[in-house]
Amino acid sequence: MISVVILGAGNVATHLFKALNDAKKTSVIQCFNRKIDALNSYKNNVDITDDLNQLKEADIYILAVSDDAIASLSQQLPFENRLVVHTSGSVSVYDLDKKHKRGVLYPLQTFSKEVKMDFKNVPICIETVDKKSYPLLKELAVSIGSPTKRVNSDQRKVLHLAAVFVNNFTNQLYRIGHEITESEGAEFDLLKPLILESAKKIQDVSPYMAQTGPAKRNDKKTINKHLKILKNDQHKAIYKLLTTSIQHTHGSKKL
Amino acid sequence: MISVVILGAGNVATHLFKALNDAKKTSVIQCFNRKIDALNSYKNNVDITDDLNQLKEADIYILAVSDDAIASLSQQLPFENRLVVHTSGSVSVYDLDKKHKRGVLYPLQTFSKEVKMDFKNVPICIETVDKKSYPLLKELAVSIGSPTKRVNSDQRKVLHLAAVFVNNFTNQLYRIGHEITESEGAEFDLLKPLILESAKKIQDVSPYMAQTGPAKRNDKKTINKHLKILKNDQHKAIYKLLTTSIQHTHGSKKL
Numbered sequence A, B: 001m002i003s004v005v006i007l008g009a010g011n012v013a014t015h016l017f018k019a020l021n022d023a024k025k026t027s028v029i030q031c032f033n034r035k036i037d038a039l040n041s042y043k044n045n046v047d048i049t050d051d052l053n054q055l056k057e058a059d060i061y062i063l064a065v066s067d068d069a070i071a072s073l074s075q076q077l078p079f080e081n082r083l084v085v086h087t088s089g090s091v092s093v094y095d096l097d098k099k100h101k102r103g104v105l106y107p108l109q110t111f112s113k114e115v116k117m118d119f120k121n122v123p124i125c126i127e128t129v130d131k132k133s134y135p136l137l138k139e140l141a142v143s144i145g146s147p148t149k150r151v152n153s154d155q156r157k158v159l160h161l162a163a164v165f166v167n168n169f170t171n172q173l174y175r176i177g178h179e180i181t182e183s184e185g186a187e188f189d190l191l192k193p194l195i196l197e198s199a200k201k202i203q204d205v206s207p208y209m210a211q212t213g214p215a216k217r218n219d220k221k222t223i224n225k226h227l228k229i230l231k232n233d234q235h236k237a238i239y240k241l242l243t244t245s246i247q248h249t250h251g252s253k254k255l
């Protein structure tokens, strides 16, 4: 049985708590948050605390706190030589205080407290400073059903950057789709099946092969029609830049 | 029984043929293509022709041909006063020759010949010049299980434009994710569950509510780290522009 203490009560901590608490091979023995109120809903299931001096001994301490809080929280931990990991895609593993055995468990997904998440859809990227800690972190990730991948710092950072492109930026394109349809009294809802299909398609086909549309075809008539419809200058700039990017990828002429 | 002749043998024609051929209330009585070879795989199921003068009498003629071919093909049809529709998101209904009853059946999806498509996931946007033709087109769309929506020309064009944002441009962001992970020897496959989840999330939550990440949080440290990792100037420009766009939407400061 792997014993775990979770620090933090946000999106990631909440989902990790549920998954680790349900798993057979792991046991969450305590949850910490600086504001104890955020832990109230767990208190019947696990020991909770807002006092670092009350932390129990465990195999793994997971710091699922804001990026900026990771370094200082790791310094404040009143013990050493135990395995302490954070869950961030962009923070260095060396930001953790060197008095600990150090690692990262980066769950490559988007979590919101309210939205259910099955960890079999959450690849966990594992990084450790000392090689010996790796098997334990892998066992923990496997226990909740996650695919795992050992990555180095550069790979983790680039995965986080890529996640910004495929999640945050993609979501902003959905938002622009929402804005421009509503401005003409058309329904954004009509686009939802297309959005889902676009994401499903690249599960089997590379994004290169999946591309279609006026930019790829270098269909100037349609591109110019579209630029005329767009009223917002920022939307126009995004249209032009992504059209050029597609043409660049697919070797047709520049705009 | 609604009788249909399909003109064209591309992505849309192929999927429409299968769906209409399987539906109980519709019957595809003939398929036309200027190159008859492309129709060879249908020839045991339906009458095929490459001669416009051999076209049979039908309730609806669907021109599922390239945007640029719609106007001239509609002129060449050797009859008048029958219902003729095209399937394009961006071509005007008035590009069809006015000797016909005219309409549009715009399927808001991305089709490839090889990828199966269930028409319940294909919203069909219907436009007609004369009101009387509308119920027949709606019945046809309903017969293959599609949700339908009556739209005007402006709405259809803006839906097509929005489809470019949420499908073509989104797919290009997936492509960039592919490029930057591969350049560091990280696996693009690790991003696939995130891509699917991002598309699933906005089935229930607005893109505005679904947004997360460094741009929305105005987390300058992470944004600058990311800009340093990006080597390709076009990727940098896209990162900056979409970050600014998110900040604009969510009211935080500009880059």
Ligand SMILES: NC(=O)c1ccc[n+]([C@@H]2O[C@H](COP(=O)([O-])OP(=O)(O)OC[C@H]3O[C@@H](n4cnc5c(N)ncnc54)[C@H](OP(=O)(O)O)[C@@H]3O)[C@@H](O)[C@H]2O)c1
Pocket (backbone or CB within 6 Å): A007, A008, A009, A010, A011, A012, A013, A033, A034, A035, A038, A064, A065, A066, A067, A068, A069, A073, A087, A088, A089, A090, A106, A107, A108, A109, A110, A111, A112, B212
């Ligand atoms: N959300 C995601 O989709 C996602 C995905 C992958 C990785 N991550 C990473 O996971 C970590 C947590 O993200 P999250 O989304 O769960 O964050 P969150 O929901 O904003 O929660 C942040 C947590 O950090 C705590 N905290 C903030 N400042 C602190 C400080 N100075 N000292 C102690 N605790 C502090 C907060 O405590 P209070 O309740 O007291 O404020 C809260 O429990 C981050 O490193 C993030 O990069 C997030």
Ligand SMILES: NC(=O)c1ccc[n+]([C@@H]2O[C@H](COP(=O)([O-])OP(=O)(O)OC[C@H]3O[C@@H](n4cnc5c(N)ncnc54)[C@H](OP(=O)(O)O)[C@@H]3O)[C@@H](O)[C@H]2O)c1
Pocket (backbone or CB within 6 Å): A212, B007, B008, B009, B010, B011, B012, B013, B033, B034, B035, B038, B064, B065, B066, B067, B068, B069, B073, B087, B088, B089, B090, B106, B107, B108, B109, B110, B111, B112
């Ligand atoms: N693909 C999609 O995802 C999608 C989605 C919604 C709407 N649409 C619209 O549906 C229509 C068809 O698209 P598609 O993707 O099916 O196209 P496609 O796969 O490229 O097929 C084009 C068809 O048009 C025929 N054609 C081209 N020029 C012609 C001409 N001058 N005279 C007669 N026939 C001609 C081609 O005949 P040959 O075989 O002889 O070349 C072929 O059968 C377009 O209006 C498109 O905007 C497409």
